[in-house]
Amino acid sequence: xxxxxxxxxxxxxLLASLSVRADEPKPTPENTIHVQLAAPVPPQRFAKAPKFFxxxxxxxxxxxxxxxxxxxRGGVFLDRQPTQIAREAIEQSLKSAGLLAADAASAxxxxxxxxxxxxxxxxxxxxxxxxxxxxxxVKNAKKEESQQIEAKGTSIANAAIRKKNIQKNxxxxxxxxxxxxVRNLVRGTQLREAVGSLMKDSPTAPAVAPGGDLAxxxxxxxxxxEVRVEIGEEVKKCVY
Amino acid sequence: MRLLTAVLLTTLMAAPGxxxxxxxxxxxxxxxxxxxxVEGVELSPAFTDYLYAxxxxxxGKTKLFVQVIGEGEAVEDPDAANSVVIEGVITEYKKGxxxxxxxxGFGAGMxxxxxxxxxxxxxxxxxxxxxxxxxxxxxxxxxxxxAKAAAHQIAHEVKNALKEKAKG
Numbered sequence: 001x002x003x004x005x006x007x008x009x010x011x012x013x014l015l016a017s018l019s020v021r022a023d024e025p026k027p028t029p030e031n032t033i034h035v036q037l038a039a040p041v042p043p044q045r046f047a048k049a050p051k052f053f054x055x056x057x058x059x060x061x062x063x064x065x066x067x068x069x070x071x072x073r074g075g076v077f078l079d080r081q082p083t084q085i086a087r088e089a090i091e092q093s094l095k096s097a098g099l100l101a102a103d104a105a106s107a108x109x110x111x112x113x114x115x116x117x118x119x120x121x122x123x124x125x126x127x128x129x130x131x132x133x134x135x136x137x138v139k140n141a142k143k144e145e146s147q148q149i150e151a152k153g154t155s156i157a158n159a160a161i162r163k164k165n166i167q168k169n170x171x172x173x174x175x176x177x178x179x180x181x182v183r184n185l186v187r188g189t190q191l192r193e194a195v196g197s198l199m200k201d202s203p204t205a206p207a208v209a210p211g212g213d214l215a216x217x218x219x220x221x222x223x224x225x226e227v228r229v230e231i232g233e234e235v236k237k238c239v240y
Numbered sequence: 241m242r243l244l245t246a247v248l249l250t251t252l253m254a255a256p257g258x259x260x261x262x263x264x265x266x267x268x269x270x271x272x273x274x275x276x277x278v279e280g281v282e283l284s285p286a287f288t289d290y291l292y293a294x295x296x297x298x299x300g301k302t303k304l305f306v307q308v309i310g311e312g313e314a315v316e317d318p319d320a321a322n323s324v325v326i327e328g329v330i331t332e333y334k335k336g337x338x339x340x341x342x343x344x345g346f347g348a349g350m351x352x353x354x355x356x357x358x359x360x361x362x363x364x365x366x367x368x369x370x371x372x373x374x375x376x377x378x379x380x381x382x383x384x385x386x387a388k389a390a391a392h393q394i395a396h397e398v399k400n401a402l403k404e405k406a407k408g
Contacts, residue, residue, distance in 0.1 A: 044314050121286065121289070121290075122286060122290075122384065123290065123384055124290075124382070124384035124385045124387070124388050125382070125384070125385075126385070126388070129290060129293060129384075131289065131293070152289075152310070152311070153310065154289070154292065154293035154296065155293070156293055156294060156297045180310055183309075183310060183313065184310040184311070184312065184313060187309075187313045187314055188310075188312050188313055188314065189312050189313070189314050190312055192314060
């Protein structure tokens, strides 16, 4: 009698799990969208234009299904991984201004991208809220220095009732958020400051003695741990 | 007679469109920053993000700005004098009371949000307007709906403040 009861319960669980699996949306050509930048985002002008190389794009969203952007109404899927879409968008924008290096060896700065969010986020329910968020580690391999910057893009699109319109609005929304995030990165003051500090060959900040009697000019290289001191015509060199 | 009717109909159809025509954009860029919050305001971290997104969306709808830029984006020097920055602080949030809203009504138990918003010119940080915004919605609605209402109100008040400033 007990074995019948166990078999009945386990059968019920199996049926329930099968019905849940049946609700899980699956990617098909009809519910898959192609997300890309409509046009490359023109980056800001740098005093000395560096060459960037996108070394890697790492997904840090913790999303088990990164290509599933909307679960309702049969689901909406991306045709590529978000990391690939983000990489293409950034490279396309940098290339348009001639700031993209062919390989890591010829690059002045390497960009390592950590993708925190790509797709839709929780909105009011009256519209679609698209969000793309990543942080970028800007590295100068020659100086072995790096700086982290953040970029975020948002977009809000109207909700829709028809499935075709939902797909169209979701696609436009994610593309808008992606463009916004790329613009936030390539036109951001954070990138300008990072490039400024990482591309600086030798700091030449003049320092004035607090007393005002002696004007001391100090400059040096952090790598060599070497400081050169000028007091009037006398030059002293300190090596650590 | 037919011709007169046709002309009259055309005029009637065209007149509201001409009257409702939006003013031309008078500022190059507007930058909305993420709103900060004073201690004790208990809102989810996602709320600030959503408010920021909605505010940018609503500012775009005012047609007062050529471009709504993201936080921390660089602006060319010639455009800086004709660009504005919007910063704000969430000073108070009351999550409301569903029972009071359902039983008493008349505004009792409403969810409310108070914000202080500053509009400044980008180039010289000149104050272009200080706005105190207060939004009330039913406690049955979620935080995001409140953010939407708040963003709509702020954008409307920013538009009014800048128009007043332009008039002198």
